[in-house]
Amino acid sequence: MATVTGKLIGGIPKQTRLEIELVDVTGTRAVGYAAGDEAEIVRPVPVAPQEDGTWSADLIPNSLIQADAGDTVWRVQEGRALDGTPVVTYIVVPEAGGPHWVGDLRVDLGDAPTGGSTIVYVPGPAGDDGLNGLSAYEVWLVAGNTGTEADYLASLVGPSGTAEAQEYTDTAVAAEAVRADGAYDPAGAAAAAQSAAVTAAAADATEKADAARVAAVSTAASDATAKAGNAQNAAVSTAATSAAALYLPSAIQTVDAYFTGATPSTPRFFGHRGGGMVRPEHTLVGYRATAAMGFPLEVSVNVDASGELWCLHDLTLDRTTYNTGALNTYTTEEVGQAVLTNGRVLLGPGWADQRMVPLRQVLDEFLGKVPILLEPKGNDAVVPCQNLLDTSYPHAPRSVIWKAHVGTLSLPWAKSRGYRTWVYLDSNTPDATMNDKDPNVDYWGVSTTFTDQRITQVVARGKPVFAWPVYRRSQVTRLTGLGVVGIMSSDPRYVSTVLPQRTFSRWDLGIKESGGTPTLDYDQSYALKYELGADVGWVSINALPNQSYGLGTYSPIVGSAAGYRIAFDMKYKVPPGSTVHGGYYFGKASDDPYRFTTANTSGGYHVVMRASGDMQLYRHTAGVTTGTQIGSTIATAAPVADTAMSFQIDVTPTTVELRRTDGTGWTTGPIADTTYRGGYHGLSNGSITDLTTRPFWRNLVITQL
Template sequence: MPFPEGVPSVPVRYSVTSPAGGGPGQGTLQLMPTVPAIRIPGADGVFTGGGTYQFIDGQLDNGSGEQVRLLPTNVDGANPAVWAWLGIESVNGAQPRHFYFAVDADAEEVDLGAVQQLAPDLTQYLAVPGESAYDAWLRAGNDGTEEEFLASLVGPPGDITAANDYTDEQLDQALAAEVARANAAYDPAGAAGAAQAAAIATASSDAAAKASTAQSNAVAAAATAAASLYLPKALLTVDAFMAQPGTKVFGHRGAGMVCPEHTEASYDYAIAHGIQAMELSVNVDSEGQLWCLHDLTLDRTTYSTGALNTYPSTGVAQRVLTNGRVLHGQGWTDQPMVPLRRMLDKYLGKVVLFVEPKGNDAVVPLQTLLSTSYPHAPASVIWKAHVGTSFTWPKNNGYRTWCYIDDASSDAVLDGKDAQVDYWGVSTSMSSARRQQIVARGKPVFSWPVYRRSQRAALEADGIVGLMSSDPVYVRGTTAQATASRWDQQVKESGGTPQTDYNENAALKFSDTDGWVSINRANGTYGLGRYCPIVSGAGGYRIQIDMKYDQINSGDLNVHGGLYLGKTSDDPYQFGTINPSDGYHLILRHNGVLRLYRHVTTQTGGISLGATDISTDAPVAGQPMTIQVDVTPTTIEARRLGNAAWTTGPIADTTNRGGYFGLTNGSISDVAARPFWRNLAITQL
């Protein structure tokens, strides 16, 4: 926008790169001051500034061929004196990124991609004053200094001589006359006096009642004013979030399939990676303090046992630790329980929060806490609850509501809740047909728990607009995050897709040394979404990985484990079953036989590729072997390194070229004889 005369400005530039494969990014950058308006000395009116600008070929463009210019944040004499710019960047459909920054008046040009970003709570502001009385006096046609203006407000002097001639006797007479008049008007004796006294008493009582009402109204007004002062600093409200285009991704239990669920570490992980909404499940201890916890008891997620509402607050804070290492790897340190207040203080107003009391005894404490300490919560909190609970309080108090339903919930049940529901919730286990029926009711529908990209695709096809995801960073993405494993860290990676979520037996197991991993489950499999979809070179790609058996099944040397690959999606795979999508699987038997198979959705057994079994040396318990799979545009080949003859040779097959793969225990039902893997590497050919 053109700047008024006398208002300083600084040219700014900003370049962005597409997050998908590089190259110039496309999208918008919204720039706005963190205060409603700024008054500049010597300039008429107030300045608001900012706007929404396009990225053209990766460069910020103001639409008129001129460079974007911004008001400096350190103009001498500006009111307010302390404020900042807020930038909201939306590039190539990715989640918007928010950042605060200052602009120096002495700068010749500012690169917004290199500015020092400020903390979101930097800016406080004072109301911009209106026109001064002196300014109005001048505008009315007067002329003179401010001292002359002040002098004009003082009236002419009185007659000092007349005042000095007023004698003491005259003063006494005047006082006596005033006393007599007052006594006549307010004589307490007689009926008139009694009526006057009663009127005074009534007036006094009425005044006290009105004062009490005024005090209550003042307290309520102060709370509303406090909320209005806070909300302009909020990065995101529910309505603003829902107005964003595309599918919304929320953090389920923070990021419960990547970090210990409902811990501060889990919430921080989701928010640090740009997730703009997350779930806070709430339960209460024996003293009424609210904690972030999904279950009523501590048994599943901590080293403690029993109901949370039997523990004192100090005991929970000092003695209860989560056991996330069981599900997420022993590289994790034990995490403490997190009080709800800490998360509200940290994230309320900055992201959208789904808040749900899981136990009946937590409902009233949660309502009280939000009403008394967080009057601004309805703007950025969604009240989450099961269809069988009441939504009267949240709707009466201005909250948006998410009602999640059972797979068998009838239309009659939903009709009874419809008036108090803003968003419906359906599970990933619900049939596609039923999900579409819920969508057809006309309100936005969110689904849970989502931890596979294939789930996302199916839900979006049904019209679902929000995903409550336990691995939100992976589910939101579309590209591989790595090409080589770091299993030596002994922590679960984003994109790991076990056959069942939140299940200890299905989780990837980490060895204490040397970076080995395994699946401690009969016929278990584990998707490696972190490395998917594999990006092929012109000649294809290679998967290389070390593999070993710590125990050989001497009773049946035909049992096998290995890899599955070539799938177009991350849906679950299991040997010997009907699978949702086609692909390949490589097996290495306990007798050393190496084979490649193609699996299809119409039969349980694999289709052998190549003419014969490839006999390699029998595995030795505890000794590593290295296997490779090369996938070219026209062939597929598997080999075990160590002997040039240990290869299937290139097999002409172009059937499956999907980029999703994973680990499989194959036909092994005795977990003691399961395979172990390490040192995964993906290479372009």
């Protein structure tokens, strides 16, 4: 055996596996036997480098190896280098001398085992650089070989006589001649220069290797960190997708599916506050009815003192329940057992009080069935809401839109989880703020109170725009004309259609009808008031001045070719001054608000029933404050306190006629007027100035003539 010592060329010691095995000069692994008393198979030698990169191995001298393939060399292969390419060297181990040091003699092997330029290491005294003043050929001779330089080179590359070997031999001889001339320069200058160059090159190589190693480690660390982060995100996304597949059926209504094909001409509708102008807002009964009609739910949440999230628009209980104070001062048990919504005040006494509903119940029942537009209203509700979604509803991003004010800080969280986001604006939100938020916004939100110009500017940014709050069909017409594609409505059933829902009233049930439009939304002062006791079935408008109430439930009126009739009863519990009147409006082409002595957006007709008994019809032109009487004033019996009067309005293609039918002959007769033939109508307080003298109505019936 002979001890051979060397040092790694490029690998990191702890990460590099060194393999030394016997091969023939073609690079093919050789089957060799060591000479001795008994033939011994020459096996590969595994080597573990030291921390400084040095290594040592006991190898059988090549001259003692017998192999069918002929001459052999030892192949030393570093399993990993800095650039990722294995480094292969070849060693011829002599019998005498040692230990042997693998030096740095580089010889062009041409078509040698690895092809191209390969490094061949030759033996020399321990600690030597491998040259020791000898050429590779001289070292070969020292090792006990005989022959010419051509014989030495042929022993490395294979039999002579081929064009490739000859070409290689000529090149190698020329290179070695140059080296020999330099090595034996009589003046010694070349040798000194060579020694200095070798020393400088070694130092430079060491410095560059260290720098390269540091840079490689730093680059590898950064790359590993980035790849780990990407892998984590990919794993989270994959896990969420897998979880969604487990939790949800394949036929769910996702956000993206709901909006497929949405355009201003075919907008998508949401149940604002769960349909809160028709059912108690943010209650289970409201959510169920809205979802049953296929509309997505807008859900606002706040948190109680125990950390439970409840569906509630306001931070306090004052407006929507019989209790007062901030929700976050009540415990979960107190809210669940003692707090009831006061929907009867806004929506009629026929409603039963409803309990508040926790967000968990809404998500458990509706997630995946309809999209949910979810907004934590209070700052203290944001994190509990995020934690609930992350922990219990990993599939939520498919069906939940994260709703937030433009000033929120929660958008990066929502986008990192894959949620669509709807961000609503203030009328004066600057473009700079919108630009800053834009990367995390999928849909913009505008209020119906914004100007046409501002809405158009938001639409022009190129992302879908939703508008709120919408409770009239005329608002839908305006908004879609401006490019809005999402309609947030408290009465989506009404605004999403253009058909009447009923032709006769059931006001005795005391329940607000879809399509009922007071002057102000979500305000009990302007809501239709349903009477009780002896007055059950009667309704009134308990607001001043000149208020009206649209009856979209019965609009637009669909008449026959001959026209239609509106019939109703009216009374004053306390008659007003003789010239003061209440009445009824009709003929409007739109359901925008109608008010007497006010410039309205669209025109129509107005019934006047004065306390004196005078009965009249007025035509009210759009944009004009006062109306114009058509036909004659009809003197009828003065209204009697708390006594019903009955009326009929007949509208034909060419005439309009008003009759009081609780007496005889009280009619304006057919008045030739075709100015307005719209199908929208409603109740009007007319000119009353004292709510105790307001008019009451009952028994509305629409029929075709």
